[in-house]
Amino acid sequence: MSSRTMCITQEGPANALALNKDYSQVVIAGRNVFKVFSIEEDEFVENCNLRVGKNLNLNFSCNDVAWNTIEDHILATAATNGAVVLWNLNRLSRSKQEHVFMDHKRTVNKVSFHTSEPTWLISGSQDGTMKCFDLRTREATRTFYSNTESVRDVQFSPHLHHTFAAVSENGNVQLWDLRRPDRCYQQFTAHSxxxxxxxxxxEVTWLATASRDKTIKVWDLAGKPSLEYTIHTIASVGHIKWRPQRKYHIASCALVVDCSINVWDVRRPYIPFAAFNEHKDVATGVAWRGDPHVFLSTSRDCTLYQHVFQDATRPASKANPQAISLNSKGDVAYACQVNMNPVRGSAKLSGILRKAPPHSEQFCQVNSVMHRFLSKNPREMRCFHExxxxxxxxxxxLSDICDHNAAVAKxxxxxxxxxxxxxxxxxxxxKVGDFGQQTPSGNVSREETGLGVPQTTLGTSTGAEPISTGVGGDGDQHSLLGGGGGETPGGAMSAGEDETETDETPEQHFNGRIGLGNLSIPQGDFFFGDGEMDPLSVDFDRMNNGMMGMSLSNGLLGGSHILLDAQVQQDWTLPSEAFPLRHEIQDRSPPPEQFPNHGSPDLNDHDSQAVTVEDQPSSLLNVTTVPQIGLWDPSHIMVEMLKHHASLGDVQTSASVLLALGDQRRSLTTLDEATQEQWLLGYLDTLTRYRLWDVGTQVIQLAWIxxxxxxxxxxxTVHTSCGHCSKLLQRTGWLCDRCHSSECAMCSVCHQVVRGLYAWCQxxxxxxxxxxxQEWWQVNKQCPTGCGHICEYS
Structure with missing residues (x-):
């Protein structure tokens, strides 16, 4: 027997191939090709071209071909026009067509000869029937109805003489007895x-099935059908064939995507035992030559190949030996690579004590070992869930959210x-403090600076410059003045008003705190009464060194100073005033006409009394050195805290804090979006493991990535099915496209078709x-159809 890889190219693709009983010849059949080849040592030699004659009709267009297992000169083909054609290679004429069976109404998908009865031929068709032909009488002796849309494959059992298996497009497997054509004796759903x-x-009573759901399943049919093995592939599987003399090996080829022919060991179903990658298009058929090391295949690339196992690639040798997986209970499965080289001293001893495995038990040597770590602390699971x-x-x-979540965690x-x-x-x-939450009427103008610090201007009457706190200004000596009471700007008292020292002044003053970012500095309370106002002095050096311990500039106001130029320029006195007079403020602030209450009584009006100002030092606050307060940004602390919890495996806390922060998470500039996405997806994956679908949906809705x-x-989309024919209701939910029945959507109360929202009792x-x-169940408990079931609406 030839033991090298070789191929031959044809004028068209072949849909199937078959070998004769001694594996010396192969026949390939397709829509435009039908030939018999002898398999020589180094090449394929064409023996016969069966696609000849004057009338090349659809009988020559083949979906499948079978070679009689006893009579070496008999072939059978399944034609696309519904014909089953017999071919006799011993005919002397040019045309080898022996007989045509036209019993099927639609395309024939499969033909198969019995393994021990040379005159039995069975076929499966697109019309949902199977027919058994007797080659002696040249007629269909039995018809088997599958009650399905299409029968895709039929195979006689090598273990039970009168049994054959049929598989259908609805995912069912049927087992038939040739002596009882009325019904199958066993049926089960194998695939979705x-x-x-x-x-x-x-060798054993196993039946392998291949499906569009990308799986190959092995069923033990010795008793009740039981699933023994499942092989997962990357594409729909079109053809399968057990490897001879190897109990656990099976070859497969895909319908789409995958051009390789894979040989699987069913005991390791996720990676092929061997792969053959010679074809450039998907393979259409596989046939073993009776030798476990040699097989033939056809493909849509118009080639016929002979494959030898020594030329195969072994995907298992390139597989990653390391992996890890976790379940919802906290258990960990870990596979790691190990050294499989035996110790030299024990190699001879192990060879004596261990029996050499047979060929069918050989397996690709494993170079990894798996460890399982079980979680013994269910408290963490409960805490995560709660x-x-x-x-x-x-x-x-945000404060309420943090309080609630802190209470839950505690x-x-x-x-x-x-x-x-x-x-x-x-x-x-x-709360961020302000220079004053309650301002005097009309005398305080506030603007928010770019850094979020209020800019406050205290106005006075004409003739006096306003007090301005803001960014900018020069001078060696600066004064900070507290606001007083009164309705006039800046607390200034007009000489023309009939007010006495006993009049009550409105309680319109600052709230006593100057807001600096997230800090609040006491400002002091000012009291005005019958006596003189006590001077207020603050030692800023002491505050800078001991009490505050921070700097006032280079941070909050960007390195600028709060300047209040309060040098005394002239002396002035006010008669009928009971407290020391303030000095006049002169700086480069805007004139008082820009303020809302510029119409207040003017101190320098010609009708007012004369004012004499004398030089005196500031009686409120002297500042010789301006302290500096730096702006503290907590974002880096927050990022480090979230990363710390994520590194501990507590991705729930990291993701939940990010979600609760809302738009404030934008300040976390050092936390990249990829890390945030990783935390959210990890949290969602864990929620899915715990089946917390509603919480996961909320996380997705709040996500910003x-x-x-x-x-x-x-x-x-979940489709309902028709109650009569079980067809999916895909176009409408109340009318079946096959049986045109709408009875499944009838209302049990009004007996009309429900074309909208349909509710039913489970x-x-x-x-x-x-x-x-709803109206029915308000007064009744039983089903309105009279079936006797106690229905409940919730």
Missing amino acids: GPIFACDWHP CARRYILTGRP DLNRQHVSLVWSVVKTLYSS PSVMQLNQQST GCSHGGHLAHL
């Missing part, structure tokens, strides 16, 4: 999609997580209009 091929194991259920991520102020004895939420509240939800937001934008499957059922 159409089954394209099946093959009996030559936190996911009870956490609040949106809908409330209740579950997760003190460190509770502390995290408390820190988030302190850093991101504290496009790849996460799009996870729930893919709709899921106990008895009866239903109808939602409104009608």
Whole structure:
């Protein structure tokens, strides 16, 4: 027997191939090719071209071909026009066509000879029937009805003389007895999609099936059908064939995508035992030459190949030996690479004690070992589940969210997580102070600077410059003045008003705190009464060194100073005033006409009394050295905290804090989007393991990363089926396209077709209009159809 890889190219693709009983010849058949080749040592030699004659009709267009296992000169083909054609290679004429069976109404998909009865031929057709032909009488002796749309493959059993298996497009496997054509004696659903091929194991009562659902399944049919092995592939499987003399090996080829022919060991179903990559298009047939090391194949690339196992690639040798997996209980499975080289001293001993495995037991040597680590602490599982259920991520102020989530974590004895939420509240939800929450009427003008610090201007009457606190200004000596009471600008008292020292002044003053970022500096309270106002002096050097311990510039106001030029320019006095007069303020601030109350009584009006100003030092506050307060940004602390918890495996806390922060997460500039996406997807994956679908949906809705937001934008459709013919109702939910019946959508109360929202009882499957059922169950408990079921609406 030839033992080298070789091929031959044809004028058209072949759909199938078959070998004669001594494996010396091969026949290939397709729509435009039908030839017999002798298999020589180094090449294929064409023996006969069966596609000859004057009338080349559809009988020559073949879907499948079979070679008689006893009579070496008899062939059978399945034609696309519904014909089953017999061919006799011993005919002396040029045309080898022996007989045509026209019993099927649609395309024939498969033909198969009995393994021990040379006159028995069975076929499976697109019309859903199977027919058994007797080659002696030249007629179909039995017809088997599968009650399916199409029969894709039929195979006689090598173990039971009168049994054959048939697979259909509805995913069912049927076992028939030739002596009982009225019904199959066993039927079961093997796949979720159409089954394209099946093959009996030559040694044991196993039946392998191949389907569009990308799996190959091995069923033990010795008793009740039981699934023994499942092989997962990357594409729909079109053809399969057991490897001779190897109990656990099976060859397969795909319908689409994959051009390789893979030989699988069913005990390791996720990676092929061997792969043959010679074809440039998908393979259409596989046939073993009776030798486990040699097989033939055809393909859509118009080639016929002979493959030798020594030329195969071994995907298992290139597989990654390391892997890890976790389950929802916290268990870890870990596979790692190990050294499989035996010790020299023990090699001879192991060879004596261990029996050499037979050829059928040989397996690719494993160079990895798997370890399993079981979690013995169910508390973490419960804490994760409870936190996911009870956490609040949106809908409330951030301070309330942090308080609630901290309480949840503390209740579950997760003190460190509770502390995290408390820190988030302190850093991101504290009130920012102002220079005054209640301002005197008309005399305070505030503008928000770019750094979020109020800019306040205190105005006075004409003739006096306003007090301005803001960015800019020069001078060696600066004064900070507190605001006084009164309705006039800046607390100045007009000489023309009939006010006495006993009049009550409105309580319109500052709230006593100057807001600097997240800090609040006491400002002091000013009291005005019958006596003189006590001077207020503050030692800023002491505050800078001991009490405050921070700098006032180079941070909050960008390195600028708050300047109040308060040098005394002239002396002035006010009669009938009971407290020391203030000095006049002169600086480069805008004139008082720009302020709303510029119409207040003017101190320098010609009708007012004369004012004499004398030089005197500032009686309120002298500043010789301006302290500096730096701006503290907590974002880097927050990022480090979130990364710390993620590194501990607590991705729930990291993701939940990000979701609760909302738009404030934009300040975390050092946290890249890829890390945030990793945390969110990890949290969603863990929620899925715990089946917390509602919490996962909320996380997706609150997500700000496009790849996460799009996870729930893919709709899921679940079709209902017709109650009569079981066909999926894909076009409409109330009318079957096959039997044109709408009885499955009838309302049990009004007996009309429900064309909108349909509700039904999961106990008895009866239903109808939602409104009608609500009215019915308000006064009744049993089903309106009279089936006797106690229905309940919730």
